[in-house]
Amino acid sequence: MDAEDTVLVARARSGDAAALEILVRRYLRPAYIVALSVVRSAADAEDVAQEALMGALHRLDQCREPDRFARWLFTAVRHRAFNYLEQRKLRGALLSSQFPEEARQVDPATIRLRKRLIASLEKLSETQRQVVLLHDLEEWTHAEIAASLDISEVMSRQHLFVARRLLRQHLANDFLQETNHG
Amino acid sequence: MDDDRIDFSALDPKRDAIRFTRMVEMTLAGIRSSALGAPKLVNQLVVWGRTAVAAAALLALVAWLPTLLEDGRSPSASALRGSDPVELISQWAKTGVPSEADPLDALGDLDVR
Numbered sequence: 001m002d003a004e005d006t007v008l009v010a011r012a013r014s015g016d017a018a019a020l021e022i023l024v025r026r027y028l029r030p031a032y033i034v035a036l037s038v039v040r041s042a043a044d045a046e047d048v049a050q051e052a053l054m055g056a057l058h059r060l061d062q063c064r065e066p067d068r069f070a071r072w073l074f075t076a077v078r079h080r081a082f083n084y085l086e087q088r089k090l091r092g093a094l095l096s097s098q099f100p101e102e103a104r105q106v107d108p109a110t111i112r113l114r115k116r117l118i119a120s121l122e123k124l125s126e127t128q129r130q131v132v133l134l135h136d137l138e139e140w141t142h143a144e145i146a147a148s149l150d151i152s153e154v155m156s157r158q159h160l161f162v163a164r165r166l167l168r169q170h171l172a173n174d175f176l177q178e179t180n181h182g
Numbered sequence: 183m184d185d186d187r188i189d190f191s192a193l194d195p196k197r198d199a200i201r202f203t204r205m206v207e208m209t210l211a212g213i214r215s216s217a218l219g220a221p222k223l224v225n226q227l228v229v230w231g232r233t234a235v236a237a238a239a240l241l242a243l244v245a246w247l248p249t250l251l252e253d254g255r256s257p258s259a260s261a262l263r264g265s266d267p268v269e270l271i272s273q274w275a276k277t278g279v280p281s282e283a284d285p286l287d288a289l290g291d292l293d294v295r
Contacts, residue, residue, distance in 0.1 A: 054209055
């Protein structure tokens with residue numbers, strides 16, 4: 001993926017619209033995952049990912065190591081996500097674990113499931129969230145995750161193991177509570 | 183494939199293909215518009231610069247015009263005013279006796295007419 005990225009970044013820098021589109025299609029979801037691990041709201045993560053990707057691709061000439069484009073992009077996404085949280089805190093806005101999708105006719109079961117998953121992800125560290133989401137949702141290998149998050153492959157495996165265990169525990173407890181109350 | 187995988191599909195933005203395509207398109211449109219925005223700004227600055235230079239040149243011309251016209255109306259007086267007195271006297275000696283006004287004009291701005 002790194003070699004492909006190097007070529008794509010070079011082409012996109014020289015104004016190749018097709019290369020730019022491939023980069024957007026390839027990295028919009030991973031960018032969303034990284035944003036989600038910080039802002040912990042699906043709708044906010046979508047906005048942050050889009051803005052961060054736009055910003056990063058607009059100043060692509062500042063990417064000094066095109067072979068590590070993912071890592072560079074993820075740093076930009078994290079910065080954008082933290083700024084977003086700061087601004088929201090300043091505005092005193094409510095954490096949108098209330099999903100704006102509710103107004104966009106997403107079915108209630110999906111909204112409930114999302115809330116449950118987000119609540120479980122809250123139990124993890126930011127890196128654990130990124131690793132488990134990149135691995136289980138984006139289907140990246142440990143080598144790819146390690147390179148993009150600047151950690152070792154061993155640490156990536158370790159984070160995944162712990163993250164899954166914590167998530168399963170939390171989701172099981174949550175399910176038990178719901179059945180007891182329901 | 184890994185069987186231990188946790189199902190995060192509820193959080194997957196690709197779950198809604200149409201919406202995800204719209205997200206991609208919006209992102210690409212944003213990149214294109216910001217890429218076009220920079221040269222536009224530079225061009226605009228060049229245009230503003232040219233306009234400012236043209237306006238300054240016009241103002242300078244307008245400010246200079248009265249002086250030009252005045253000089254055109256009384257060439258003899260302005261020629262006399264500020265000239266070297268030795269040259270003036272030698273010129274009078276060659277051409278004959280000057281009028282009453284010429285020596286006064288040559289010496290200062292007194293309006294004797």
